[in-house]
Amino acid sequence: MNLPKLPDPDKSGFFYQVTSPGTGNNFKNPDSVLYNLTVKSLSTGAAYLQSPLLSNLGTFVGYTDQFYNSSLVTTSNPQGFYSIPAIRTALLALKPGGVARILLPSYLAFGRNGAGNIPSNEIVDLIVTTYPYQKQALLDDNRITTFLTSKGLTATKDPSGIYYIVNTLGTGEAVNGIGSTVNVKYTGRTLDGAVFDSSADGLSLTLSGLVSGWQIMIPKFKVGTKFRMILPSAYAYGRSGFNTISPNTSLDFDIEIVSVTN
Known part of the structure; x- marks a missing residue:
């Protein structure tokens, strides 16, 4: 796979690519962001999660390293919240309307337990799509x-x-x-x-x-x-x-x- 990536000076362990930068100023932690997520298997392309097209996620950029989806509620994680700081890192590289792709090793994604229909130790391909609106x-x-x-x-x-x-x-x-x-x-x-x-x-x-x-x-x-x-x-x-x-x-x-x- 030929996927250009931004430098990873912090040695975060994940790779991401800005596929569409958006317009205006880059997001900052205090900014509101409206966005959708798609989560797929890197190896098979199987879709695990897709935000509904007629709704969206929305919060302050600084809070986006906490990822929630009701389908990911498990006995080991009954709240359905997962810590994925890569989402916030990618958002900080975008402007409103921008899109980023993130390749996440399993230990930075859903780990050995998996979640919902995401298997154990799955490397995931995550697309973050932001909207041009911040309200x-x-x-x-x-x-x-x-x-x-x-x-x-x-x-x-x-x-x-x-x-x-x-x-x-x-x-x-x-x-x-x-x-x-x-x-x-x-x-x-x-x-x-x-x-x-x-x-x-x-x-x-x-x-x-x-x-x-x-x-x-x-x-x-x-x-x-x-x-x-x-x-x-x-x-x-x-x-x-x-x-x-x-x-x-x-x-x-x-x-x-x-x-x-x-």
Whole structure:
């Protein structure tokens, strides 16, 4: 394999290559970085991990030597955190939008125990892809506007950053606020169209117990309204995610307000 590498004056034991430098200034430890990871076997090319394309990892550069993935939770590592300082080293050589490839010996990766579907003593080939945005809200907005354009949809942007489309404007009782309980029919999807939750028959929900995007948008409308809203991740499940929803994922909802108890 002919892989040009940057010098390793610290004798770190791993090799990395900046395959695309990005633009602007190099990342520094206090900077925010939004990025994705791909982990493959160096010997076979088998893919072990791939960040979901419609979400991303995000933290301060100085914290990126701690690597987490829920699929890597094991009895020997129940928290699913692994120390891989090579990620931070490579990021410090990049600018926003840059990409780096890292070749990691097993003792600097997942060791003799392996993790998830990564075997024991596996040398891994890791790709770090950063986004040109350093704020999650900007990346989410780009994803949402790209989604709307691809679907030929025209939406209104709320001051919060939430996009919405009113299909039927209701004339019934108003929703007073987040203390209200609403009966709604809804479908929730990720931006690739995958449905993660729905209620065709109607479900009663108290707004105060829901994600903030619902708390912001539902009180803007009256009973009988049917609308669609696309939530930036901060107004959905944020950096933590929830069940099958990955961290930093924007969500797409169809909602009908059936009734309200204020």
